Amino acid sequence: MKKLIKNANIVTEADMYKADVLIDGETIECVGVDIECADSEIIDASGRLLLPGAVDVHTHMDLDVGFTRACDDWTSGTIAAACGGTTTVVDHMAFAPGDAALMHQVDTYHALADGHAVIDYGFHGVLQLMNDSKLEEMKQIARREGITSWKAYMTYGDNMIDDEWLFKILKTAADEGLVIPAHCENDALVELTKAELGALGKLQAKYHPLARPADAEAEAVSRLLHIAKAAGEAAAYVVHLSSEAGLKEVIKVRESGQKHFGVETCTQYLALTDEAYSDDQEGLKAIMSPPLRKKADNDALWAALARDGMIDVVATDHCPFTFKEQKQMGKDDFRKCPNGAPGVEERLPIMYSEGVSKGRISLPQLVKYCCTEPARIFGLYPKKGAIIPGADADIVVFNPEAKHILTIDDMHGANDYTCYEGFNLTGRIEKVFARGNLIVEDNVFLGSKGAGRYLRRGISSLI
Numbered sequence: 312m313k314k315l316i317k318n319a320n321i322v323t324e325a326d327m328y329k330a331d332v333l334i335d336g337e338t339i340e341c342v343g344v345d346i347e348c349a350d351s352e353i354i355d356a357s358g359r360l361l362l363p364g365a366v367d368v369h370t371h372m373d374l375d376v377g378f379t380r381a382c383d384d385w386t387s388g389t390i391a392a393a394c395g396g397t398t399t400v401v402d403h404m405a406f407a408p409g410d411a412a413l414m415h416q417v418d419t420y421h422a423l424a425d426g427h428a429v430i431d432y433g434f435h436g437v438l439q440l441m442n443d444s445k446l447e448e449m450k451q452i453a454r455r456e457g458i459t460s461w462k463a464y465m466t467y468g469d470n471m472i473d474d475e476w477l478f479k480i481l482k483t484a485a486d487e488g489l490v491i492p493a494h495c496e497n498d499a500l501v502e503l504t505k506a507e508l509g510a511l512g513k514l515q516a517k518y519h520p521l522a523r524p525a526d527a528e529a530e531a532v533s534r535l536l537h538i539a540k541a542a543g544e545a546a547a548y549v550v551h552l553s554s555e556a557g558l559k560e561v562i563k564v565r566e567s568g569q570k571h572f573g574v575e576t577c578t579q580y581l582a583l584t585d586e587a588y589s590d591d592q593e594g595l596k597a598i599m600s601p602p603l604r605k606k607a608d609n610d611a612l613w614a615a616l617a618r619d620g621m622i623d624v625v626a627t628d629h630c631p632f633t634f635k636e637q638k639q640m641g642k643d644d645f646r647k648c649p650n651g652a653p654g655v656e657e658r659l660p661i662m663y664s665e666g667v668s669k670g671r672i673s674l675p676q677l678v679k680y681c682c683t684e685p686a687r688i689f690g691l692y693p694k695k696g697a698i699i700p701g702a703d704a705d706i707v708v709f710n711p712e713a714k715h716i717l718t719i720d721d722m723h724g725a726n727d728y729t730c731y732e733g734f735n736l737t738g739r740i741e742k743v744f745a746r747g748n749l750i751v752e753d754n755v756f757l758g759s760k761g762a763g764r765y766l767r768r769g770i771s772s773l774i
């Protein structure tokens with residue numbers, strides 16, 4: 312039976328309008344005023360917003376960090392995503408063991424996700440310990456598997472990509488039409504500062520942000536974008552921009568006229584500050600890289616989102632480790648704490664409440680940054696990221712008036728905490744449809760393990 316959502320306020324990246332949406336099976340058949348359809352199931356959405364199912368292009372489900380692994384597997388992590396209004400994730404793979412071929416991680420990730428994910432998903436490839444045959448392999452896998460983005464880490468020990476390889480990778484990406492998401496931090500600056508702090512016995516959580524200063528990010532952002540330009544305006548993509556200093560480098564490059572690159576920030580760099588590290592124990596919860604910054608950084612990033620054309624995407628870097636056990640590995644030395652925090656379920660509610668409801672961004676901007684633009688940049692549009700005829704029927708029914716307090720007790724991932732505990736939220740997700748199926752209603756997950764499909768991704772809008 313078809314589904315007909317009546318009287319909704321549909322939000323796009325450009326505006327909002329009142330209309331009905333007719334869903335046939337997995338697909339949006341049409342969007343229009345006063346649609347009639349006999350024998351359809353009617354869903355009344357009066358007074359509700361209809362948002363496209365959100366797309367989170369930066370998660371780490373079941374991430375293996377060598378000494379432990381992220382506590383959400385592909386089932387619990389994607390259930391959390393779904394309950395937070397996210398119907399598609401594109402996940403960043405863990406590093407491969409040793410010098411394995413690039414295909415090793417593709418196979419590993421299919422084994423982890425296929426039959427386990429509850430929503431649709433794709434993978435970013437990961438580049439490490441580079442050589443010429445891996446560059447060739449990247450091209451082949453991109454074509455064969457639809458993995459059209461490949462991440463380079465500008466820090467992280469043996470797995471970091473140095474400038475020589477960054478240039479070669481970006482040249483290949485420019486030739487092949489691939490996107491290169493990059494973790495931007497100056498490795499020497501981070502490693503030497505960490506060692507200095509260690510030598511002084513400064514090992515509590517509050518020293519974590521000092522070990523990863525904003526200048527380390529700003530320098531690497533600038534270097535990445537300049538190398539991308541020299542490589543033929545390759546499609547570089549800055550992941551998790553966290554600081555005003557980094558943003559200033561982005562703005563400089565934007566104003567120089569360089570195009571074909573993308574910039575992402577994450578919910579936590581907008582809504583949380585480094586005050587989270589003031590308590591030695593509680594601070595472990597927020598150990599992530601880059602670290603949380605100052606209120607002035609939050610404000611600068613919000614202002615950039617309000618001013619279109621600076622930042623393209625808000626993602627999460629969802630990478631959860633339990634506080635009671637896993638995060639305690641860092642209790643005597645922050646350098647031993649697994650880096651990462653949960654966030655996939657919190658993103659849309661926080662972005663609405665802290666962003667739209669507080670007047671920092673508009674509703675269309677919320678949709679642009681959390682739904683449409685990530686789908687475009689990572690080759691998923693127009694099947695994902697918009698409520699338009701022919702798209703997958705991934706839809707969030709949102710009550711803009713409802714108020715509630717965010718607490719871990721109401722959440723669905725495997726973790727034992729949220730960084731946003733106690734936030735007073737305006738707006739609440741009431742229903743989530745994924746390819747036409749109602750998978751969440753009133754905070755209850757109704758979908759099924761394995762219902763998510765692997766997405767072969769196409770060409771990026773950055774190309």
Ligand SMILES: [Zn+2]
Pocket residue numbers: 369370371403628630
């Ligand atoms: Zn990440």
